[in-house]
Amino acid sequence: SCPQAGDILVVVTAKTAFLFILPQYNVSVPTADSETVHYHYGPKDLVTILFYVFITIILHAVVQEYILDKISKRLHLSKVKHSKFNESGQLVVFHLSSVVWCFYVVVTEGYLTNPRSLWEDYPHVYLPFQVKFFYLCQLAYWLHALPELYFQKVRKEEIPRQLQYICLYLVHIAGAYLLNLSRLGLILLLLQYSTEFLFHMARLFYFADENNEKLFNAWAAVFGVTRLFILTLAVLAIGFGLARIENQAFDPEKGNFNTLLCRLCVLLLVCAAQAWLMWRFIHSQLRHWREYWNEQSAKRRVPAAPRLPARLVKRESGYHENGVVKAENGTSPRTKKLKSP
Numbered sequence: 593s594c595p596q597a598g599d600i601l602v603v604v605t606a607k608t609a610f611l612f613i614l615p616q617y618n619v620s621v622p623t624a625d626s627e628t629v630h631y632h633y634g635p636k637d638l639v640t641i642l643f644y645v646f647i648t649i650i651l652h653a654v655v656q657e658y659i660l661d662k663i664s665k666r667l668h669l670s671k672v673k674h675s676k677f678n679e680s681g682q683l684v685v686f687h688l689s690s691v692v693w694c695f696y697v698v699v700t701e702g703y704l705t706n707p708r709s710l711w712e713d714y715p716h717v718y719l720p721f722q723v724k725f726f727y728l729c730q731l732a733y734w735l736h737a738l739p740e741l742y743f744q745k746v747r748k749e750e751i752p753r754q755l756q757y758i759c760l761y762l763v764h765i766a767g768a769y770l771l772n773l774s775r776l777g778l779i780l781l782l783l784q785y786s787t788e789f790l791f792h793m794a795r796l797f798y799f800a801d802e803n804n805e806k807l808f809n810a811w812a813a814v815f816g817v818t819r820l821f822i823l824t825l826a827v828l829a830i831g832f833g834l835a836r837i838e839n840q841a842f843d844p845e846k847g848n849f850n851t852l853l854c855r856l857c858v859l860l861l862v863c864a865a866q867a868w869l870m871w872r873f874i875h876s877q878l879r880h881w882r883e884y885w886n887e888q889s890a891k892r893r894v895p896a897a898p899r900l901p902a903r904l905v906k907r908e909s910g911y912h913e914n915g916v917v918k919a920e921n922g923t924s925p926r927t928k929k930l931k932s933p
Contacts (some may be wrong), residue, residue, distance in 0.1 A: 662675070687792065794807030
């Protein structure tokens with residue numbers, strides 16, 4: 593029989609004994625072959641997110657203890673580099689798994705091959721299981737990052753920067769989930785996570801070998817292209833796609849937020865976030881170039897070792913001046929008297 597709204601679904605595999613507790617709102621959607629169970633969001637999602645926050649904290653500790661700590665001990669990093677190494681190591685694991693998972697979802701659901709599906713049939717109130725599960729796990733991960741700032745003993749200077757990124761991800765992911773823009777959000781997250789994975793992988797290689805900066809150059813080239821793709825896709829789907837849909841009425845009960853004001857607010861949020869990221873990127877690149885040129889100019893300004901005058905050639909304890917051997921104090925050296933046998 594089909595599960596009813598509010599049921600608790602438990603899936604346990606024999607080998608891994610992996611437990612998924614999913615108190616969800618679900619609905620049966622009839623298709624050509626059979627009925628498919630879809631889900632929509634509700635207050636019970638908070639319970640699921642809280643559960644996966646604890647699961648993520650445990651997985652974070654496992655990665656830290658059994659992988660990152662063993663690698664960092666071999667590298668003998670300073671405290672500052674050790675903190676950045678742990679941050680990049682955790683995000684490499686997360687971004688890699690999220691990119692693979694997100695790519696699988698968009699391919700199997702057909703969002704990548706059919707771009708029109710990003711705005712057609714809006715609002716996308718009922719979600720497939722894997723789409724809803726992906727969003728809940730994403731929210732759980734970025735919420736778990738808040739207590740991890742305390743557990744990892746992050747320096748006070750680094751906390752504001754990390755809080756900015758955590759809040760930025762939470763706002764965008766929660767906005768796409770609650771405004772029923774889940775399809776567009778999946779594509780944007782796939783682009784964003786791919787760039788972030790490349791950046792943190794470049795940092796790990798840099799900590800292992802400070803002369804290895806090739807991945808940073810590749811990331812710098814990909815970063816600007818990714819901003820352009822995200823802005824283009826957001827304007828295409830929200831500014832043009834949703835604007836042509838006939839159903840343009842503000843109806844929160846039905847999950848419809850397709851109004852001019854809502855579209856402008858979403859576009860403004862996306863454009864502001866991309867502009868802020870681009871400004872930080874340009875500022876960082878200019879600072880690195882300035883440091884590089886300062887180092888090069890400092891090497892050129894190093895004075896050569898002073899040379900002694902040609903007339904003064906030091907030899908042993910004295911020197912020659914005008915053909916006369918003199919001692920270091922300016923007097924002529926005393927000649928030794930030979931003793932008679």
